[in-house]
Amino acid sequence: MSSxxxxxxxxxxxxxxxxxxxxxxxxxxxxxxxAKAKGILFGSAVGAGNANALTGSFYDQKYLEILxxxxxxxxxENEHKIYVIAAQPDKYNFEPxxxxxxxxxQNGMKLRGHTxxxxxxxxxxxxxxxxxxxxxxKKEAERFLRDYxxxxxxxxxxxxxxxxxxxxxxDPQTGNIRETPFTKILGPDALRIAFxxxxxxxxxxxxxxxxxxxxxxxxxxxRNGVLKLLRWFRDKNITVNGMGIQSHIxxxxxxxxxxxxxxxxxxxxxxxxxxxxxxxxxxxxDKDLPTDPKVRDAAIARAATRYLDMMLSYKQxxxxxxxxxxxxxxxxxxxxxxxxxxxxxxxxYDVDYKPKLLREALATAFKNAPxx
Numbered sequence: 001m002s003s004x005x006x007x008x009x010x011x012x013x014x015x016x017x018x019x020x021x022x023x024x025x026x027x028x029x030x031x032x033x034x035a036k037a038k039g040i041l042f043g044s045a046v047g048a049g050n051a052n053a054l055t056g057s058f059y060d061q062k063y064l065e066i067l068x069x070x071x072x073x074x075x076x077e078n079e080h081k082i083y084v085i086a087a088q089p090d091k092y093n094f095e096p097x098x099x100x101x102x103x104x105x106q107n108g109m110k111l112r113g114h115t116x117x118x119x120x121x122x123x124x125x126x127x128x129x130x131x132x133x134x135x136x137x138k139k140e141a142e143r144f145l146r147d148y149x150x151x152x153x154x155x156x157x158x159x160x161x162x163x164x165x166x167x168x169x170x171d172p173q174t175g176n177i178r179e180t181p182f183t184k185i186l187g188p189d190a191l192r193i194a195f196x197x198x199x200x201x202x203x204x205x206x207x208x209x210x211x212x213x214x215x216x217x218x219x220x221x222x223r224n225g226v227l228k229l230l231r232w233f234r235d236k237n238i239t240v241n242g243m244g245i246q247s248h249i250x251x252x253x254x255x256x257x258x259x260x261x262x263x264x265x266x267x268x269x270x271x272x273x274x275x276x277x278x279x280x281x282x283x284x285x286d287k288d289l290p291t292d293p294k295v296r297d298a299a300i301a302r303a304a305t306r307y308l309d310m311m312l313s314y315k316q317x318x319x320x321x322x323x324x325x326x327x328x329x330x331x332x333x334x335x336x337x338x339x340x341x342x343x344x345x346x347x348x349y350d351v352d353y354k355p356k357l358l359r360e361a362l363a364t365a366f367k368n369a370p371x372x
């Protein structure tokens with residue numbers, strides 16, 4: 001048995017027995033329709049990486065059918081990131097992202113952009129890490145950021161309604177801004193420059209800071225660092241419209257060790273600074289839950305319900321995206337594989353494209369959410 005206590009596991013089994021043992025194929029109304037009824041835009045990530053890989057959900061027709069049925073907005077999983085667009089110097093590759101943009105347009109879906117400036121050195125192309133910023137590094141670093149963000153924003157134009165301008169810049173261990181080639185030269189001004197460039201070249205778009213701090217125990221330093229950054233944006237009059245809360249529930253493996261009061265205080269402070277809220281990358285990590293899929297699904301649904309009931313109570317939350325709609329392509333299969341070798345069940349649909357209790361939990365949460 002996992003690190004979970006026997007008593008807790010038995011409790012999950014009891015809970016599972018009280019939930020439906022199977023879900024019908026009925027998925028109407030769709031999650032997008034249920035969310036829209038409350039003023040919320042619902043959607044999912046999709047990846048146009050290699051076919052038959054976790055990053056290649058775009059090439060699976062069954063996956064696309066679920067997206068068309070359930071979603072009103074899409075976000076590319078990797079195709080807007082600098083390591084795809086600018087993998088090589090002086091040569092931008094928009095083709096994978098353009099495929100997703102065309103699919104969204106053809107199916108009447110909105111498109112989110114993720115991300116213009118992922119301020120983590122491990123996700124920057126090697127050529128950027130090796131780049132010589134010359135005799136005036138501040139000027140060159142600023143020029144690079146502004147030119148790159150201009151190129152990406154102008155390429156996608158008004159097809160992207162909301163951009164994650166800066167992603168994951170807070171170090172969860174220290175609460176400080178991560179050091180990268182850009183922040184090493186420019187300091188926090190690198191973030192200001194990114195948002196200024198996005199505002200200039202995507203004036204129609206919602207501009208978002210996105211990060212993965214969570215409500216489980218152990219995220220206190222990360223949360224405090226994010227609040228400090230959000231206050232700095234306001235103090236410096238930097239245009240940042242929203243806070244993207246990724247919502248990878250249980251990524252530390254403890255979906256039941258939550259800090260409800262601390263989390264509510266965290267979100268209250270964000271909305272108190274007049275930021276919009278977005279759930280941008282929702283899934284539930286089940287790596288430390290029991291093997292039995294019924295037990296796991298019950299635990300996942302219960303954890304999701306607890307989280308969503310709190311988050312959807314905020315009328316500032318008007319956009320909700322899952323980080324994948326089907327277990328077959330969830331990044332968690334590769335990021336945190338289960339020790340028992342069974343597949344993660346972290347998304348609304350299983351590997352056979354069938355809806356699970358998590359989909360039912362989402363539907364119920366949207367039905368119960370207050371009107372925006």
